[in-house]
Amino acid sequence: MLILKPKFEFEVSVEAELTPDLAEKGLEEIRSFKVWYGKLEKSLEELFEIEMQGDEKKLVLDGDFSKVKWIGAGMSEGEIVVKGNVGANCGAYMKGGRIVIEGNADDWLGAEMKDGEIVVKGNAKNLIGCAYYGDVTGMQGGGITIEGNAGNYIGEKMAGGVIEIKGSAGDFIGTEMKGGEIVIHGDCGFVGGDMKGGIIKIGGNFDLLPTFRKAEDGWVGDVLVNGEGKIVKI
Template sequence: MAAKRKQKTLTAGRTYYKQFNEEIRALVNEGVTDFVIKECNGQRYLATALEGDLVFDVYGVPGQDLGAFMRGPKVRIHNNAQDGVGNTMDDGRVVIDGIAGDVIGYAMRGGEIFIKGDVGYRVGIHMKAYLDHQPKIVVGGKAGDFLGEYMAGGIILLLGMFSDKPDAPIAGRSLGTGMHGGVIYVRGGVPEDQLGPGLTTNPVDSDDLKVIEGLVNEYAKELQLDSKAILSENFVKIRPFSHRPYGNLYVPC
């Protein structure tokens, strides 16, 4: 028999972020599993380091480092999000109905981050696979410079479809710079001059398509989008050309 869930609605308003997070943690310790947060006004660190089967519905715009070190909860943001979502996140899922800022998924080691719109700079930097965890980021819009910088594992899927920047390239400069693991999939394609040193795009194969289809279906379900429309275009993949892309720059001992 499934454990009974307990819901609590909180109004963030002008409450100081530290006080607000302490209140949430106290409620988790009392057995609250489902949170509805109204009037979120930049409060930082929401759901940070929380574990287990917790659910957060956030209305308003949360502050930096939402879901940092998170291990298990599901967070839905019915608006935009600031920088650092999913910083070093281990597990769980974050769904963002709008746009998101810089360094999303920094050093992320597991779970998923689904963003409907555009993202800022250095998204997915230092992402890495951890044991059997495979972190995944899906961006429905476009990305700024250094997407996937120093990426060591996981999957980034960039769609370029739901963007407020019609004249911008699908990704900024230096995509995948220093990448030494994982894979970046791009819907349609990306100009070669936007890629980091030594990287090229290649057509996806049947195994890649299975991965993309599974991820797109999950993403579309969460954001109530048409998965067939997303999958109607070709995809390319970007993989590292070396596990030590800058090894030749080090002086041997």
């Protein structure tokens, strides 16, 4: 197990693709692992305190990582535990493994992920499970659970997997959704714009576009794109 703690409060963003694979490297290789602090290339030991415990494929990030981007990007196995807040793009392109964030998450959580699990104990911002600008497919598999609230554009262009938000969310939920499932236990704004497939389940109040037709157990649409996605009240 590898434990990282910030040595000081970061003034600019840190670009660091930190994954559990780091825990299997030698200590010298870990210390010299390159990251970006703003426009400056730094070694990991310049920014973080480094501690190794045992041989478990696990990464523990202890402290405020809210300015550290790309944590867990592309990871395929192992576990990451963040004992604080996390920056943008956490879990992007994720293929497997588990990420637990004990604080809040920034934008682009789980963007274009294919498998694995992400759990956020606090709140998350915008674009959860979405496709990056210019790409046609967002989240394809795996699961994201937000125990608090979330922002706008949740599951845009999503094709598979499950996003569950136990609180409320913002606007434009499931825009251009192709498949998968979004569950929002609280309230949200507009849902399902240009939705082609998948299902959105909502426990609270929401805004429905006029391009959905009433069905026995909810609404189906978006008819503007010949969609067969479903919106269900739970």
